[in-house]
Amino acid sequence: MEAVGNLSRKEQVIRSAAELFREKGYAASSMRDLAQKLGIEAASLYSHIKSKEEILQLLCFDMASEFRKSLAEVEKKNVTASEKLRLGIIGHIQVMAKDLTASAVFMNEHRHLSQPYLRDFLLLRINYINRFKAIIEEGARMGEFKDTIDKKLAVMTLFSSLNWMPMWYDPASKIVPTELGHQLADMLVNGLKKN
Amino acid sequence: MEAVGNLSRKEQVIRSAAELFREKGYAASSMRDLAQKLGIEAASLYSHIKSKEEILQLLCFDMASEFRKSLAEVEKKNVTASEKLRLGIIGHIQVMAKDLTASAVFMNEHRHLSQPYLRDFLLLRINYINRFKAIIEEGARMGEFKDTIDKKLAVMTLFSSLNWMPMWYDPASKIVPTELGHQLADMLVNGLKKN
DNA sequence: TAATTAATTAAATTAGCCTTCGATTTCGGT
C-alpha cells in the first residue's frame, strides 16, 4: 500500500476518528462505530493504528505542534504588543481553520489522554497560554492596554473565545477565516485597549 | 428520611455526579465510580434516581432555568443596549458562580442527553443566545456598537468567553464573581463599542 | 508465476457497563 489517492489508509482512519470524536466525544465513540464509518470490521483498524488512544494522541499533539509553530513565527516579529497580539490571534484562528474537526477534538477530548501523555499535553498548553499572557503583560507595561484588568482573566477570556470557534464556525459561511481572525482580533484587542 | 443536615440523599447523589461528570465526562463516568464516591454500592443509587441520564437531565435543565430567569430580569430594565448587555453578562456569570460544577457539566456534557431531551435543551439554548443577539443588534441600531462586526460572531465570542469561565475560575481566588462579571463585561462590551 | 507484504476478517478474550430484583438492614416515630 502506498499513499494512494490522497490519503493513506491510516490517515483515513484518523480523519474519520476525528469526525466521530467530535460528534459523540471520545469516550462515547466505539471502535465499531469507527470501523463502520470506514466500511470495515473493528479488528481491521488495528492494522493501521495501535490503539484507540493512539488516535487521540496523534490528533492532539499534531494540533499542538501547529499552534506552537504559528506562535513562534509571531514572537519573532518586532512590533507593538497590540499588533503581536493581533497576529497571534489571527495565526491561532488560521491553524484551527485548517482542520476544524481536529481542533474541536484537541480542545474537548484531550482530557481522555492517559498519563504521561496528558501531563505532557497540559505542559505544552500552559506554555502556549503563558506566552500569550506575556504579550498582554508587555502591552500593559507599555501603556497600550489598561492595567486595571486581571491578566489571567484577559488571557483566559481570549482563549475561550478562540477555542470555541470550531463549535460554531461554518466553513461554508460568507466570512472567511482570515476575515474572521481580523474581526475577532478587533473585538478582543480593543476590549483590552485604554479608553 | 428527611432533608437531613443540609442535603437530601438525592441531592448528594446529584452533586457528587456533577463533580464526577465534570472531571471525567459523562460517558467516562460509571455508576460504580459514583457509588464509590458516596461510599455505597451502585445498585443503591437507583433508590434515589431513575437512571444515569436522569441525573444529567436534572443538572442541565436546572441550570438552563436559572439562566433564563436571570436574563428575563435584565430584559425588563429600561436601559441602553450597552448597559443591558453588561447586566446580562454579569447575571450569566453570577448564575454560573453559584454552581461552577453544574455549569461545567451543563456546558460540556449536554450533548449526551437522549432525545427528546436533547432537542428541548438545544431549543432553550438557541432561544437564550438569540435574546442576547437581539440586544447586540439593538446596540448596533442605536449607534452604540460598531456595525462592521458580524452579529453572530459577536454573540458567539461572547458566549465562548462566558461559558469557559467554570473551567479556569478558581472560587478561592481574590477576584470575586461580581468583580469578575464587571471586568468581563468591560472587556467584551468595550470590544464592541465604536472607536 | 512465485514470493512477499498489506489488508481484512471471524472468533474469542477479557473486562466493564447500566440496570433490575428480592432480600435485608437502618431508623425515626408511636
Added chain:
DNA sequence: ACCGAAATCGAAGGCTAATTTAATTAATTA
C-alpha cells in the same frame, strides 16, 4: 418494642467495549 418507610446490598442479566489471535484474501514486487 414494634411498624413502615427509606436505604442499602449481593447477585445476576444482558449488553457492549477494546483488543488479540490465527487464518484468509488482495495487492505488489521480483
